[in-house]
Amino acid sequence: MNYFTTTSAASRRAVDCVIVGIYDRGRMSSGAADIDTASKGSLKKHLKNGDISAQLGRCTVLTDVAGVKAARVAAVGLGKYSEFSSVNYRRALDAALQSISGSKSRQVLNTLTLEDVKGASSYYLARFTAQAVGDAMYQFTAMKSGRKAAQMPLKKVGMAIAKRGDVGNLPANVCTPSYLARTAQKLSREHSNVTTRVLSEAEMKRLGMHSLLSVTAGTTEPAKLIVMQYKGKPGTKPVVLVGKGVTFDTGGISLKPPPTMDEMKFDMCGAAGVIGTMAAVAKLKLPINLNVVVPAVENLPSGTATRPGDIVKSMSGQTIEILNTDAEGRLILCDALTYSKRFKPDTIIDVATLTGACVIALGHHRTAVMSKHDKLSADIISAGISAEDRGWPMPLGDEWAVELKSNFADMANVGGRPGGTITAGCFLSKFTEGLNWAHLDIAGTAWKSGKLKGATGRPVPMLTEYLLGRCGALP
Ligand code: BES
Ligand code: MN
Ligand code: ZN
Numbered sequence: 001m002n003y004f005t006t007t008s009a010a011s012r013r014a015v016d017c018v019i020v021g022i023y024d025r026g027r028m029s030s031g032a033a034d035i036d037t038a039s040k041g042s043l044k045k046h047l048k049n050g051d052i053s054a055q056l057g058r059c060t061v062l063t064d065v066a067g068v069k070a071a072r073v074a075a076v077g078l079g080k081y082s083e084f085s086s087v088n089y090r091r092a093l094d095a096a097l098q099s100i101s102g103s104k105s106r107q108v109l110n111t112l113t114l115e116d117v118k119g120a121s122s123y124y125l126a127r128f129t130a131q132a133v134g135d136a137m138y139q140f141t142a143m144k145s146g147r148k149a150a151q152m153p154l155k156k157v158g159m160a161i162a163k164r165g166d167v168g169n170l171p172a173n174v175c176t177p178s179y180l181a182r183t184a185q186k187l188s189r190e191h192s193n194v195t196t197r198v199l200s201e202a203e204m205k206r207l208g209m210h211s212l213l214s215v216t217a218g219t220t221e222p223a224k225l226i227v228m229q230y231k232g233k234p235g236t237k238p239v240v241l242v243g244k245g246v247t248f249d250t251g252g253i254s255l256k257p258p259p260t261m262d263e264m265k266f267d268m269c270g271a272a273g274v275i276g277t278m279a280a281v282a283k284l285k286l287p288i289n290l291n292v293v294v295p296a297v298e299n300l301p302s303g304t305a306t307r308p309g310d311i312v313k314s315m316s317g318q319t320i321e322i323l324n325t326d327a328e329g330r331l332i333l334c335d336a337l338t339y340s341k342r343f344k345p346d347t348i349i350d351v352a353t354l355t356g357a358c359v360i361a362l363g364h365h366r367t368a369v370m371s372k373h374d375k376l377s378a379d380i381i382s383a384g385i386s387a388e389d390r391g392w393p394m395p396l397g398d399e400w401a402v403e404l405k406s407n408f409a410d411m412a413n414v415g416g417r418p419g420g421t422i423t424a425g426c427f428l429s430k431f432t433e434g435l436n437w438a439h440l441d442i443a444g445t446a447w448k449s450g451k452l453k454g455a456t457g458r459p460v461p462m463l464t465e466y467l468l469g470r471c472g473a474l475p
Helices: 030-038 042-049 086-100 122-137 177-190 201-207 210-215 261-284 329-343 356-362 374-386 398-404 420-429 460-470
Strands: 002-006 017-023 059-063 072-079 107-110 156-160 194-199 224-231 239-243 245-249 289-299 311-313 319-321 347-352 367-371 391-393 437-441
Touching: 002 122, 017 030, 017 042, 017 086, 030 042, 042 059, 042 072, 059 086, 072 086, 086 107, 086 122, 122 156, 122 261, 177 194, 177 224, 177 245, 177 261, 177 289, 194 201, 201 210, 201 329, 210 289, 210 311, 210 329, 224 261, 224 329, 239 261, 239 329, 239 460, 245 261, 245 329, 261 289, 261 347, 261 460, 289 329, 329 347, 329 420, 347 374, 356 367, 356 420, 367 374, 367 420, 374 391, 374 437, 374 460, 398 420, 420 437
Parallel strands: 002 156, 017 072, 017 107, 107 156, 239 289, 239 347, 245 289, 347 437, 367 391
Antiparallel strands: 059 072, 194 224, 224 289, 311 319, 367 437
């Protein structure tokens, strides 16, 4: 059997049969609502005529539904909306597959996976779908001689999934810090177990985040600190993921050269990666506590921008001489890391498109993994191997940290060119004393350039795999 997922609308997929559901009192499943709109109310009409029923497990197969690309629509009763549990999901799906078993349907799209099934995560919906299909196809023929009954011709089964956000590829005039904040808020509206708080510049100022605020000094676009919280295991210390959210990085006064500067719209891929991981964790309903912290800013030059040589005080109290305004990622991350200490993290991982040097070192194939905690580093790297989203270890150490010495402040924000990825990691390590911390530099892996230009979604697979592993949820 071939399984696939699709974000296309139920009415727009040219399969042999699409399965939709009807709840009590005529409430439609989201797939049914789409079919009904596309067919100008045909489902409602059938419901009124009594041709289709909301009774759990009653299924009617309709053909030639106008405005719908699928050859058949299997409308199955789901019973009471408030009682739609995994048991009822199985009963409805079993009935729908039973009803179409006699038809010539080779390709079927199940849209019941879009429903809010009480107590079931998307993992279980996918699994129950495969189990239901396996049961529907099963025939015991070993002891039969002569002609065997025809098998159900099912070859491909699709599972409808909600349309994904794609903030990585959005241009910087659309995907602003406020837009990122709204994306996070939308996620918490869709998942009751996720809450989102957005801190304004005034609040960040009160917290003493002057390093972060120095990066946003040149733009009129307001900076945001996005703080998300998922509770899947009350009473345990959380994992905290911190993602660099620079929605556009011109370099500031230390301006970048024009060629490929457009690609600096991808400088928020760390933020997209941690928010994306939060979405996966919430959908999988993992038994874990997870916090996501995203410092979101735009780095522009202007008359109010931070100058090379300016000195700022970070939230940690340490002062920083900003020698290069293009090394802005570490300036926002250090305050976000200090802020994250309030969650008393069991583990904290930051994710950032931090250094061009990382692209030189590892190319586009491996995310750089830096940690002084060998177990954490090994766990992240092994999760990357399992998820086909690989990382590679890079060192952290005092040998590199000396590069950051400043004559005028506690530290400078840049070292020399040698080992640029490592000195950036060393800078962050000054803000994570005593924490079980790892730093991921995704500068080479977060997007593709040239003809294939676009965000890759990395390192969501690696991080999700790491968190699944922590829950003991992997074989
Ligand atoms: N966002 C860039 C890093 C980057 C550059 C990622 C090219 C992917 C491709 C970061 O803010 C930056 O500009 N880093 C500087 C640091 C330097 C000034 C120490 C860099 O790598 O050049
Ligand atoms: Mn930069
Ligand atoms: Zn940057």
